[in-house]
Amino acid sequence: MGPEAQGDFTRWCQLGGLWTFVEAFGLIGFTLRQFELARSVQLRPYNAIAFSGPIAVFVSVFLIYPLGQSGWFFAPSFGVAAIFRFILFFQGFHNWTLNPFHMMGVAGVLGAALLCAIHGATVENTLFEDGDGANPIVVFVSIFFIYALGHSEVKI
Secondary structure, eight states: OOGGGTTOHHHHHHTTHHHHHHHHHHHHHHHHHHHHHHHHTTOOOHHHHHHHHHHHHHIIIIIIHHHHTTSGGGSOOSSHHHHHHHHHHHHHHHOGGGOHHHHHHHHHHHHHHHHHHHHHHHHHHTOOOOTTOOOHHHHHHHHIIIIISOOSOOOO
16 A cells, blocks of 8 residues: 555545455456467467566556555556656656667567567468468469579479
8 A cells, every 4th residue: 555545445445446446357367268268179378478577567566566656656557648648757757759669579579469460371371272272472472483494484
């Protein structure tokens, strides 16, 4: 409990402390449920591992940062507008966007999204079937042999 609650549990709940802990334990419980479901159907738990990233962000922003600043006042409220207010406040006091580690993280997330999109498009575009068994690799190789090497005819 922060100093604004003055040791009163009811006041702490009214200030948002209870909702923060309900959300934190709900997210942790959801991740553990993902692990349980993955094990029950004998799959690798990659979904739960991937979901642990947002949980780490939630814990750091909604729990660790306010506790480090000595009060729930510094925690963001729930909702889109409240998160934007928190980001403006955080940027104004801590200049977070110029932190090189933050820059590398953003570049990594955006780069990973781009690579996933490119990889997915490539895989999806090679998963078609037609009567003669042609696929983009065979067509590319045949065009390469015809034009680059001067062969007049290549059997596909």
